[in-house]
Amino acid sequence: MSKSYNIEERIESTLNSVDGIQRAEASPFLYTRIEAAMYARQSTWGRFSSQLAKPSFALATALLVLILNFWAFNSSSTNYETSAGVNSSDVEQMMANEYSLTNTASESYLATIDEK
Amino acid sequence: MYLFLNDQDLIIQLKKGNPEAYKTVVNQWKDMIYNTVLGILQQPEDAEDITQDVFVQAFESIHQFKGESKLSTWLYRIAVTKSLDWIRKKKRKKRFGFIQSLFTGESLEPIELPEFHHPGVVIENKENASVLFQAIQKLPENQKVAFTLNKIEGLSYAEVAEILETSVPSIESLMHRAKQNLRKFLADYYEKSKD
Secondary structure, three states: OHHHHHHHHHHHHHHHHHOOOOOOOOOOOHHHHHHHHHHHHHHHHHHHHHHHHOHHHHHHHHHHHHHHHHHHHHHHHHHHHHHHOOOHHHHHHHHHHHOOOOHHHHHHHHHHHHHO | OOOOOOHHHHHHHHHHOOHHHHHHHHHHHHHHHHHHHHHHHOOHHHHHHHHHHHHHHHHHOHHHOOOOOOHHHHHHHHHHHHHHHHHHHHHHHHHHHHHHHHHHOOOOOOOOOOOOOOOOOOHHHHHHHHHHHHHHHOOOHHHHHHHHHHHHOOOOHHHHHHHOOOOHHHHHHHHHHHHHHHHHHHHHHHHHHHO
């Protein structure tokens, strides 16, 4: 009985131990730290935007865009040929056959003339 | 030096980026924010960092502040959110560390908070208050926040309700449950310490 009473008493005094607690004080240098943190964040963006405004950065970006365009154009034409299953030499051959311009045809024509 | 007439004037100057307004806000509310964050985290160094983050975020998002509540209420809300985020992050790290230890086979040292002594507690209550803070750490998030705002920061139930965007009766109920849980934790603690 006295044991549980003792525990109850301790619980009560523990729960009341923060009564009249004083507010903890922040560091007096807190504002300086906040100022520095805000400046660091702003200057990160500031540095980034000033880099963007440089002519060398603009020129490099333009060159990169041109290279990417060239590469994209090349790769798309290669893809087209592959997907159709026909390359440029095949097309030439087909045209030559269509109009009887193959080497064998012209040679046989010349041979006929020679015979005559 | 610029003197701000009221909260509205202060908010206008904050939105204009007036450094005097920033300084006024920090000087006026730094202790209450630090005390709240310290009460929730119970880690002085981390509480300093979080307090700093609270003000930086407040200044950066001042344009989103609609003035529907008091500036102090808004700052308290940011402080509570940031503190709870910090605790969740720490718990995630702890869980990840445990999973990692299952794969690596290394034994995981339990990360326990060091004994916390709030600087505002009177000397004769230091020991009891330290035990109480250990028990507060075991409370569910909403009970912990309500208890800290009311008992450690000294806010009324109405002010706590405004910060947590709820009603006064629900804060009363939260506080009642928090005290019941604290009694259980403390009873366990004192029972074990007697053995």
